[in-house]
Amino acid sequence: MGTIYRDEHLLLINKPAYLLSVPGRAPENKDCAIRRLQQRYPDIRLVHRLDLDTSGIMVFGLTAFAQSKLSRLFQLRTVKKRYQAIVHGLVEKNAGSIDLPLIADWPKRPLQKVCHETGKNALTHYRVLERDIPGNRTRLALSPVTGRSHQLRIHCRELGHPIIGCDMYAPAEIEALSPRLLLHAEWLAFNHPLTGLWQEFTSPCPF
Numbered sequence: 001m002g003t004i005y006r007d008e009h010l011l012l013i014n015k016p017a018y019l020l021s022v023p024g025r026a027p028e029n030k031d032c033a034i035r036r037l038q039q040r041y042p043d044i045r046l047v048h049r050l051d052l053d054t055s056g057i058m059v060f061g062l063t064a065f066a067q068s069k070l071s072r073l074f075q076l077r078t079v080k081k082r083y084q085a086i087v088h089g090l091v092e093k094n095a096g097s098i099d100l101p102l103i104a105d106w107p108k109r110p111l112q113k114v115c116h117e118t119g120k121n122a123l124t125h126y127r128v129l130e131r132d133i134p135g136n137r138t139r140l141a142l143s144p145v146t147g148r149s150h151q152l153r154i155h156c157r158e159l160g161h162p163i164i165g166c167d168m169y170a171p172a173e174i175e176a177l178s179p180r181l182l183l184h185a186e187w188l189a190f191n192h193p194l195t196g197l198w199q200e201f202t203s204p205c206p207f
Contacts, residue, residue, distance in 0.1 A: 001013045001014060001015060001016065001019070001033060001036065001037075002014040004057060004201050004202075004203060005201055006062075007062075008062060008063075009061070009062055009063055009065075009066040009192075009193060009194050010059060010060065010061055010062055010066050010070065010192075010193065011037070011041065011044065011059070011060045011062055012057055012058065012059045012060075012188070012201050013033065013037070013057075013058055013060070014055070014056065014057065014203045015033050015050055015054075015055060015056060015057075015058050015185075016055055017052075017053055017054065017055040017180045017181065018052060018053065018180070019031070019032065019033055019052070020032035020033065020052050021033050021034065021046070021049035021050055021051075021052075021058065022034050022046060022049060023035060033058060034046055034060075037060065041060075041062060043062060043063065044060050044061070044062055045060060045061040045062075045063075045064065045066075045067035046060060046061075046067075047059050047060055047061055047067055047070045047071055047074065048071075048074055048147070050185055051150070051181075051183075053165075053166075053167070053180065053181035053183070054083075054181060054183045054184065054185060055180075055183075055184045055185070055203075055206060056083070056184045056185025056186055056203050057185045057186070057187070057188045057201055057202075057203045058185075059188060059190075059201075061193070065193070065194075066193045066194065069193030069194075070190070070193050073190050073191065073193070074147070077145060077146070078190065078191065079188065079189070079190040080143070080187075080188070080189040080190070081143065081144055081147075081185065081187065081188055081189075082141055082142065082143050082185075082186055082187040082188075083141070083142040083143075083144070083152060083183055083184060083185050083186060084129070084139065084140070084141060084142070084183075084184050084186050084205040085139070085140050085142055085152065085156060085163050085182055085183045085184075086137050086138070086139050086140075086163070086164050086178075086182040086207065087137065087138050087140055087156050087159075087161035087162060087163050087164065087182075088136065088137055088161055088162050088163075088164055088170070088174045088177070089136060089137070089138065089160065089161045090131050090133065090136065090137075090138055091126075091128055091131070091138040091140065091159070091161055093128075094127065094128050095125070095126065095127045095128065096125075096126055097123065097124065097125050097126070098123070098124045098126065098155040098156075098158060098159055099121075099122070099123050099124075100114045100116075100119075100122060100154070100155060100158055101114065101115060101116060101119030101120055101121050101122055102114060102115070102119050102120060102122045102148045102149070102150075102151060102154060103115040103118055103119040103120065104149075110149070110150075111150070111168060111169075112148065112149050112150045112151075112154055113154070114154065114158060120146075120148060121146060122144075122146045122148045122151050122154075122155070123144070123145040123146055124142055124143065124144045124145065124146075124151060124152060124155045125142075125143040125144075125145065126140050126141065126142050126143070126159070127140065127141045127143075128140060129141055137164060137177075138161060140156070142155075142156075150168065150169070152183060153166050153168060153169045153183070154169055157169045157170065162174050163181060163182055163183055164177045164178045164181075164182045165177065165178035165179070165180050165181040165182050165183075166181055166183075167181070178207075180207075182207055184203070184205045184206060184207065185203065186202060186203050186204070186205050187200065187201070187202050187203075188200075188201050189201070
C-alpha cells in the first residue's frame with residue numbers, strides 16, 4: 001500500500017485490489033488494510049471501506065477526533081468521490097445519471113438489487129472518458145452521490161454496461177475479459193477535519 005498523504009490527523013493510502021479493508025470472519029481473511037496500518041500507526045481508525053476487488057484511495061483518522069469528523073463528513077455526503085471504471089459495450093450518452101434505489105438481496109447475500117418499493121435511494125453520475133470501439137468497451141468516470149453497497153457495479157449493469165471483471169453482476173463472459181475488477185477510486189475531496197480547508201487527493205488509475 002502506498003501512502004498518498006499523511007499529517008498528524010489523517011492518512012490517505014492507495015489500497016490495491018484484492019486486499020480487504022477490514023478483517024473478515026474466516027481465519028484466511030485476517031490480512032487487511034487496517035491491520036497492516038496498525039503495525040505502524042497503532043491508533044489509526046477506520047472511516048470508510050472499499051470493496052475487496054476495488055483499488056484506490058482510502059482515508060483513515062489518526063485520532064479519535066479526526067475519525068469522528070471525517071465519518072460525519074461522509075454521513076453528510078460532503079465528501080466528493082470519483083472512480084474510473086471500464087465497462088463492456090459502448091455507452092451512448094456522453095454523460096448522465098443513474099437513480100435507482102438498492103436493497104440487500106437476502107436470499108443471495110451479499111448481493112444487492114434494485115427495489116423501487118423499499119430500497120434506499122442511490123444516485124450515481126457518470127461521464128464518458130473514452131470509447132474503445134474495436135474493444136467494445138467504454139472508460140467511465142463515476143461519481144457516486146450515495147454510498148450503497150455495490151452501487152457502482154449495479155448501476156453500471158442497469159445502464160446496460162456491466163463493469164468488466166465483475167464476478168457478482170456481470171455475465172461470465174464479461175467477467176472473464178479481465179483478471180481483476182476494472183474499478184478504481186481515483187479521487188477524493190473533503191474539508192480537512194481540523195483546518196476546514198478543502199483538500200483534493202488523487203490516485204492514478206492502474207488500468
